[in-house]
Amino acid sequence: xxxxxxxxPFMSGDLAATRAFFGPRAAGWxxxxxxxxxxxxxxxxxxxxxxxxxxxxxxxxxxxxLPELRDAVGPNxxxxxxxxxxxxxxxxxxxxxxxIATLVLADATRLPLPTGRLDAVFAAGLLAHxxxxxxxxxxxxxxxxxxxxxxxxxxxxxxxxxxxxxxELSTEDLRAEPNIRAALGRTGWHCDxxxxxxxxxxxxxxxxxxxA
Ligand SMILES: C[S@@+](CC[C@H](N)C(=O)[O-])C[C@H]1O[C@@H](n2cnc3c(N)ncnc32)[C@H](O)[C@@H]1O
Numbered sequence: 001x002x003x004x005x006x007x008x009p010f011m012s013g014d015l016a017a018t019r020a021f022f023g024p025r026a027a028g029w030x031x032x033x034x035x036x037x038x039x040x041x042x043x044x045x046x047x048x049x050x051x052x053x054x055x056x057x058x059x060x061x062x063x064x065x066l067p068e069l070r071d072a073v074g075p076n077x078x079x080x081x082x083x084x085x086x087x088x089x090x091x092x093x094x095x096x097x098x099x100i101a102t103l104v105l106a107d108a109t110r111l112p113l114p115t116g117r118l119d120a121v122f123a124a125g126l127l128a129h130x131x132x133x134x135x136x137x138x139x140x141x142x143x144x145x146x147x148x149x150x151x152x153x154x155x156x157x158x159x160x161x162x163x164x165x166x167x168e169l170s171t172e173d174l175r176a177e178p179n180i181r182a183a184l185g186r187t188g189w190h191c192d193x194x195x196x197x198x199x200x201x202x203x204x205x206x207x208x209x210x211x212a
């Protein structure tokens with residue numbers, strides 16, 4: 001299988017900075033977080049992509065969620081792993097994830113997918129890296145069919161993450177419940193649930209039907 005499809009014709013300063021940050025971290029990414037597997041498994045189970053459906057992990061990194069997404073949609077489903085950092089996708093290939101998913105080098109805010117193509121979108125650790133998170137959420141909505149589902153995930157809750165980094169929790173944080181609910185509402189999603197516990201951050205949303 002061709003490992004990576006290049007679809008980023010040029011890189012903005014923001015994307016170049018993202019790649020400069022994550023590129024050198026790609027090789028050690030999964031060694032750094034060895035115990036997260038069950039949390040990804042549960043998050044994918046909660047997203048519940050349909051058997052035989054099409055799902056994308058947008059900002060897939062090394063593809064930690066791809067085996068779970070493949071298990072969920074089964075052999076007849078479609079699994080895409082999309083990321084803007086080539087080194088992350090190269091690491092995904094080294095982990096054999098190109099055998100279970102199509103890996104695509106692309107920007108989450110300009111996805112090379114037709115409107116309404118996907119049944120579900122998984123996005124772990126993406127929003128904090130977008131200069132315009134609303135544009136990203138709107139693009140995820142564009143590529144998802146009405147009634148399709150979104151999981152915004154992080155394998156640690158906001159409070160625990162803030163402690164790890166020695167920060168205070170901020171009410172300005174996009175991922176704070178009122179903020180993420182509002183952002184989803186204005187970008188084509190209905191927010192179904194927000195779980196911001198110690199062990200995970202998981203927001204589930206449904207692509208809204210077009211207004212009559
Ligand atoms: C914190 S890592 C998470 C990786 C993976 N989802 C995981 O859970 O291990 C963030 C990832 O987002 C990717 N990323 C950041 N901005 C992006 C964008 N605009 N489009 C696509 N990927 C992006 C980075 O390259 C990086 O791989």
